[in-house]
Amino acid sequence: MLDLDDFKPVTLDDQEIFREQYRQYPQVHSDNTFTNIVCWNHYAHYQYATLRGSLVILSTIDGKTAFRDPIGPRDPELFDRVLELAGEVEQKRPFYILNPSTIAWLREYRPDLTLHPDRDDAEYVYLRSDLADLPGKDYLSIRRQLNRFNKHCTSTVEAITAANLEEVRTFLNRWCLWKNCDAQEILSSERDAVFYAIAHFQRLELSGLVVKVDGEIGAMAIYEQMTPDTALVHYEKGLPDCEGIYKAINVETARHLPESCTYVNRESDIGLPGLREAKTRYHPHHMIDAWYIKPEDF
Numbered sequence: 001m002l003d004l005d006d007f008k009p010v011t012l013d014d015q016e017i018f019r020e021q022y023r024q025y026p027q028v029h030s031d032n033t034f035t036n037i038v039c040w041n042h043y044a045h046y047q048y049a050t051l052r053g054s055l056v057i058l059s060t061i062d063g064k065t066a067f068r069d070p071i072g073p074r075d076p077e078l079f080d081r082v083l084e085l086a087g088e089v090e091q092k093r094p095f096y097i098l099n100p101s102t103i104a105w106l107r108e109y110r111p112d113l114t115l116h117p118d119r120d121d122a123e124y125v126y127l128r129s130d131l132a133d134l135p136g137k138d139y140l141s142i143r144r145q146l147n148r149f150n151k152h153c154t155s156t157v158e159a160i161t162a163a164n165l166e167e168v169r170t171f172l173n174r175w176c177l178w179k180n181c182d183a184q185e186i187l188s189s190e191r192d193a194v195f196y197a198i199a200h201f202q203r204l205e206l207s208g209l210v211v212k213v214d215g216e217i218g219a220m221a222i223y224e225q226m227t228p229d230t231a232l233v234h235y236e237k238g239l240p241d242c243e244g245i246y247k248a249i250n251v252e253t254a255r256h257l258p259e260s261c262t263y264v265n266r267e268s269d270i271g272l273p274g275l276r277e278a279k280t281r282y283h284p285h286h287m288i289d290a291w292y293i294k295p296e297d298f
Helices: 012-024 034-039 077-087 100-109 129-134 136-151 165-179 185-199 245-256 273-280
Strands: 047-051 054-061 064-068 095-097 123-127 155-159 205-213 216-227 230-237 263-265 287-289 291-292
Touching: 012 034, 012 047, 012 054, 034 185, 034 230, 054 077, 064 077, 077 095, 095 100, 123 129, 129 245, 129 263, 136 245, 155 245, 165 185, 165 205, 165 216, 165 230, 185 216, 185 230, 205 245, 216 245, 230 245
Parallel strands: 064 095, 230 263
Antiparallel strands: 047 054, 054 064, 095 291, 123 263, 123 287, 155 205, 205 216, 216 230
16 A cells, blocks of 8 residues: 555646546646646655546655645545545644545545645636626725826736747746745745746746836736636736736736636735735635635544
8 A cells, every 4th residue: 555655745747637537536626736746846745646547645844744645546545544644744734635535435435534724725706707897886985096006107918939938037036036036935936936937937838927117017917727617826926116006917917818718816915915905806706715624623
């Protein structure tokens, strides 16, 4: 059965293994996407194992290891084994569940387990049409800010391509200087993650947009097709040079997505009050919940 020796570090060369597994078992939480895993590998030190048609992922952050529910066919024996391995690590939250269908299954298979919701990692999913059109009174304030941006700022929109990737890097360096990334571990790690995404933009099959103000990039977004009906926005950054520029990059991203994308996943708020308020203001259609199991619940 599964042992720790069966796990190996995730590398960019493993992309097709993950993509093929996800074609069979689509993922709805961004933390399981290969792009997030490989871009944040410097921070979370991901490893994976494959067994009996399932993919099992673990991460190690600050020396603390946590496992995730297996991705694949329902396999009670494998699930129990991963839970057993999680029980052997010293961690307050050694086991995460990022698949909503697993929660429904566990409530029948293991009703004895106590499942704890992780609000900080719950992800916001919006209707693409809402983000693109900003309809009705719920979006009145956002429309006003966008109108002010359009009135006071001369802007253009471009797709991110190989031709302007260097401009994007220059913009990100400016953004990090403004945010003082080196003084905050999470921002420093995010900087490394987004630069990795830029460095492997084509290979990861990413898409993106920039909003230029007076000829210079003032905001950017990087995204990908997550499932047939959902786009995932990985990174969205803007400089304070022109008020309302975040509203502009948000709406332009939604407008440039194909109509087949009914939904847009804009990831979690990681427990930051300001970010939670900003994401809530756009009125998500639904949330993708994350759950965890404590050692005393095993």
